[in-house]
Amino acid sequence: MKILLAEDDPSIQKIARLALERIGGHTVTVCDNGDEAFNLAKGARFDLIVLDGMMPVMDGLETCQALKSHPPTSTIPIVFLTAKGQQSDIQEGLRAGAAGYIVKPFDPAKLCQEIESILENQRLQVPA
Amino acid sequence: MNTIQKQLSGLLWVLFIVTVVNSGLFFKTHRDLQESYEEVMRVEKIISTLVDLQESFFEESKFQRHGSSSYKKLLNEVRQDIRRDFKDLKVLMKLKVSLDALDEIERQWSRAQQMNDPTQLLIYTRSLISNKQRILKPLGEKVQEFTKVTNVYMVIYLVIFALVVFTTTLYLKNRIFAPLNRLNERMRLFEAGEHTLDPVQARSDEIGVLERQFHQLADRVAHTVEDLKEIDRVKTDFISIVSHELRTPMTSVKGSLSLLLSGTVGKLDDDTRDLLEIAEKESDRLIRLINDILDLTKMEAKKMPLNKRWVSLFDSIKNATQGVAGLCDMLHVKVTVTDIPSSLEIYVDTDRIQQVLTNLLSNAIKFSPKGSSVEVFAEPTDSGAWIRISDKGPGIRAEDKSHLFQKFSSKDTPQSKVIRGTGLGLAISKAIVEQHGGRIEVESVPGSGSVFSFFIPDTRFIAITQATKEAA
Known part of the structure; x- marks a missing residue:
């Protein structure tokens, strides 16, 4: 599966990329901010997008809203991977259209499991 | 004057x-x-x-x-x-x-x-x-x-009398009742939160003095309120900065260790694995500690709003017991739930009460001798319900009870080497229960175990239908 990962912290970017590639077996494209993510998503087809919450230029929430309001990218499932772990933050993220919300610090294996189950749901929904 | x-x-x-x-x-x-x-x-x-x-x-x-x-x-x-x-x-x-x-x-x-x-x-x-x-x-x-x-x-x-009466009335109106009404209105505005009052041209009489004193007082209160707001802002900023700044490096540490231990980036020899496991365990503890400190800070700063709703007490306890099932298995301790009426509902923030139950249960399990069981039961009263968790651990000495619910007051458990607490669990539980309008207590006889109890004031009994019974 092709996954787009937007994360400004290089260490976390590398860990998440490695986890998704090595544990999940996905093809991962990385970028450093929401603006880049939005442009990349418009240009190529991705199965899922992972967004960090706090990023320069365009934060996770803004990027999610932009992706959801742009018809070609509106159906791509979005997962937040963020340090904002308050109930209100999670609700805000889910309201913006996110399919999953993972709070940092995260267990790489659990990240992959979560993404796996979201992709599974997506596969079940698409034929219907 | x-x-x-x-x-x-x-x-x-x-x-x-x-x-x-x-x-x-x-x-x-x-x-x-x-x-x-x-x-x-x-x-x-x-x-x-x-x-x-x-x-x-x-x-x-x-x-x-x-x-x-x-x-x-x-x-x-x-x-x-x-x-x-x-x-x-x-x-x-x-x-x-x-x-x-x-x-x-x-x-x-x-x-x-x-x-x-x-x-x-x-x-x-x-x-x-x-x-x-x-x-x-x-x-x-x-x-x-x-x-x-x-x-x-x-x-x-009659003319002089009328003049005197007119002057007196005018005087009372202009010099007494008008300034009193103005003062009254200002006090009402102030009480409603309008802390910045227009400057006042007060006279030098008694009411003028009162007006000026009120304004001085209001100014002082307004400054204090501003200061408090500033402190509150700093605290909120602190919580969010700490939250982000601590979580980001811990994400990298924890993520790297988990990835290394998963073996996906290369084979590990036994010593390396042992060392990485220690690092992972301690980083987990550090993450728990950061979360607990942030929770407590948020509660103390009243930054943790409760998302209250009616939930079944039995379900909440069942969820909490499921959460500590791994710990029970590890330490060979059983949790038994008795006397919880299935019709009893509590009005709480489920996640937070779950946190309290999990804290109390995991403490009880950690202090329980191998093979013993931890009992959970409820006592509904006219004004709410007590939820009690009893263990057969070593008990608590009377002199330790008073600071049991203070921060970082945890005692080493027989299982400290396996799972170490953060020392904040009971302090957080107390804060959560008190935020719900309840209280938390402990009864203990050294040598014969302890009973930790907390009281939830908002409770009700619902009619159990066949459908809910089947669902249960």
Whole structure:
């Protein structure tokens, strides 16, 4: 599966990329901010997008809203991977259209499991 | 100072003096009128005496001409009476009545007296009768004048009285009630949260002083509120900065360790794996510690709103027991749930109460001897419900109970080497329970275990239908 990962912290970017590639077996494209993510998503087809919450230029929430309001990218499932772990933050993220919300610090294996189950749901929904 | 008091008492003095002066004037006028009236009555009396005298004189003269002794005697008596009466009549002079007519009569009387001539006396009497109107007319005028003066006094008094009453009312309105209402309005605004009040042009009287003092107080309170808001902002910023700044590096540490341990980036020898496991375990503990500190800070700063709803107590306890199932297996301890009515619901923030239950359960499990069981039961009361968790651990000494719920007061457990707590669990549980309006307690006998209990005030029993039973 092709996954787009937007994360400004290089260490976390590398860990998440490695986890998704090595544990999940996905093809991962990385970028450093929401603006880049939005442009990349418009240009190529991705199965899922992972967004960090706090990023320069365009934060996770803004990027999610932009992706959801742009018809070609509106159906791509979005997962937040963020340090904002308050109930209100999670609700805000889910309201913006996110399919999953993972709070940092995260267990790489659990990240992959979560993404796996979201992709599974997506596969079940698409034929219907 | 005391300006209003002085001004008000000044006004009341004016009113008092005006009243006293007027009372005096009324009294004097009344007395003068009374005197005038009495004099008029006396003149009337003299005249009627003279008329009687004239008649008796004619009667007498028929039988006893000049020199009758009884007549002379009577005449003398009459003379004396009339003289006295004339003396009294002169009192009228002080009333400034024109008594020329009386002077004339008196002159005639003395002439009649000298002559001792009844004919002259007759002339005098007639003259007096004809002068009656002339005597009484000025008296009537005087009475009218007095009435007029009295009326003027009355009008002046009423005008002054009305003026004083009007001034007092205006004074009370402008100097007392208007500033009081303004102060009242400002206090209401202040209480409603309007802390920046417009500057006030207060007078130097008592209410002005009160207004100025209120403004000074309000200013001080407003500054304090601003300071508190600033502290609150700093605290909120601190929570969010710490939250982000600590979580980001911990994400990298934890993520790297997990990835290395998962073996996806390369094979590990046993020593390396042991060391990485230690690092992972400690990083987990550090993450728990960071989360606990943030939770506690948020609760202390009242930044953790409760998302309350009605939930089944039984379900909450079941979820919490499921959460500690791994720990139970690891430490060979059983959790048994008894006496929880399935119809009992509590009005709580589920996640937070779950946190309390998990904390208390994992503590009980960690302190329990191998093979023993931890019991969970509920005691509904009229005002809420107690949820109790009892263990057969070593118990708590009385002197340790008081600081049990303080931060970082945790004791080493027999299982400390396996799972180490953060020392904040009970402090967080206490804060959560108290935020729900409840309280948390511990009863313990060293050597025979402990019972940790917390009270939730909002509870209810719901009717259990067949459907809910089946669902349960």
